[in-house]
Amino acid sequence: MDDQAIRLRKDRAAFKADDVKVDLIALVVAVNDSEPCVLTIGQADTLPSGPFALEHRSLQSGLRGWVEQQTGHRLGYIEQLYTFADRDRIGAERQQRVISISYLALTRKEQAAGSPKCGWQSWYEYFPWEDHRSGTPPVVLDVLRPRLIEWANGVRDAATRRERWQRATIAFGFDDRLWNEELTLQRYELVYEAGLVQEAVRGRDAAPPPLVPSKSMVADHRRIVATGIARLRSKIKYRPVVFELMPPVFTLLQLQRTVEALAGRLIHKPNFRRLIEQQELVEETGEATTETGGRPAKLFRFRHAVLDDRLIAGTKLPLARG
Amino acid sequence: MDDQAIRLRKDRAAFKADDVKVDLIALVVAVNDSEPCVLTIGQADTLPSGPFALEHRSLQSGLRGWVEQQTGHRLGYIEQLYTFADRDRIGAERQQRVISISYLALTRKEQAAGSPKCGWQSWYEYFPWEDHRSGTPPVVLDVLRPRLIEWANGVRDAATRRERWQRATIAFGFDDRLWNEELTLQRYELVYEAGLVQEAVRGRDAAPPPLVPSKSMVADHRRIVATGIARLRSKIKYRPVVFELMPPVFTLLQLQRTVEALAGRLIHKPNFRRLIEQQELVEETGEATTETGGRPAKLFRFRHAVLDDRLIAGTKLPLARG
DNA sequence: ATCCCTTATACTCACAGCAAGTATATGCTG
């Protein structure tokens, strides 16, 4: 039957007018002094972004252009995060759709001179419940747990109640379940659904509700950050991406602190060192530094050769479960 | 400095005219009789697709609409694959960009009555080198290896030669390296770069080159299929997505054959059963079937409860390395 | 009925990965 083919072509033609605007959004991450940071503009509430335009050679180069212009940073490693088109994102004047393509970029903080109107923020400012390096942060049990219980009990249906509480239990590791650092996005979605972040109650003119203390962001940028954190926490376990965040030369402890900063949890030192060395991810420079205090630490550099063959095996990092 | 902010706003305004067209492309996968299939239209060379339009509630619902209209299939599980904007994809008449957002959907083949002009194709028709269930297929060592050696040696620079051959070695497991089924995309990119598939030499009017025998597709659809295969092969190892492809009731061997079909390699049976059962992914229905021949096989169904808590641990499947 | 085939199911073994604990060496600082 060729009707189908013809109808197809006609339908496709009929849609010609529905052009959309495409926005590129960058989540740029660096780690400095054991603190994972994201690059922001505005009131530390906006990610670098800009429209995809004709003169851009590709999506990635368009993104690089915007970030460079807005923050003065040259991006290195880039990977696509997610593409979305929310209903809320329709332009007011014309009925027009906006598609947002978000990217995750990894750099080093010192790389560029700070541009005006941009700065680095610890990502734990936006997600205070994600940093478990000094044990479970108080906000989890003191604030989130009771609020999420309230939220779960806020519905009639018993099944929904149970389902809500189960989701919270899994995501936050309540009731002796273990904390899974990779569930950052699920956790953000929970606190959003429960109306505990500013973004969720924006535009509503109800009485100011009791929010969980945390820094909010413009539009859905905080959601993008959550997506990026989750992606990064998962990826460091099987790809040597940490090195994109390291200076050319570093000590093993610095490397460990960086991974810990990203993962939001501590790592058993001997295991970490064994794993790094047996995988031959790094090589000694022959130098050592005394700046760390204590016994001078050997300096290492990343073995770029592994970028090739680590495609096979994957890099594993020992993230302690307990 | 507020220049920056002002300049930013102006730049953004100046780009207003650069609207783009957004295409949604669906890779719909099912497994039937131990054969992984993709849903195609046209001459079995096109994936269901259509433009994103104003009346679509969301990207996903737009995609569902197009697939349903073109193939009669209602999609269930959907996940985003990748978004790209190739330089080649510029409209001829107007200078306009086309963004393609691709999705991976998992269904069961029997679900819908076949629509005209659409059909299921084994994905190994497009990637004959990916099926290692009966050992390494001949095409790998007899055709691909010599052609890739030629390709690697086709450059002057010794470093490039070595790098090309190393990539090929890793991707295809030459020289006693082990085959990694997840590198489907890297392999396709290699054969593409080497000019061994029809898509790579399209539009060139050089003499017909010696291609590797395989079915080609329109535009870059075959690349999308490769991306989807890679994603799926990776994902079945840590998320229980296989069950989206299974009938409501099945035997353990059927389940194993499905996983093997996707992974393109065989699994050690006792290990597979142990892992499935100890993870409590399935439960017995109490029935058994004699249709399989031999001793009647117990029938199982998927435990939907695990969809929740498998967020934590992840589902693991025993894919033999050797 | 018997043999043989196929499939299902159970048990065992061995090794690698890895989390965790403990101990020691080294060099700085006060």
Place this chain on the structure above:
DNA sequence: CAGCATATACTTGCTGTGAGTATAAGGGAT
């Protein structure tokens, strides 16, 4: 010199898992 922080080595024990083998149950051909 004491005290401290770091680096580095050794050991232990659990678990996951790849792999082999054995047994049970039904169907079909002889």
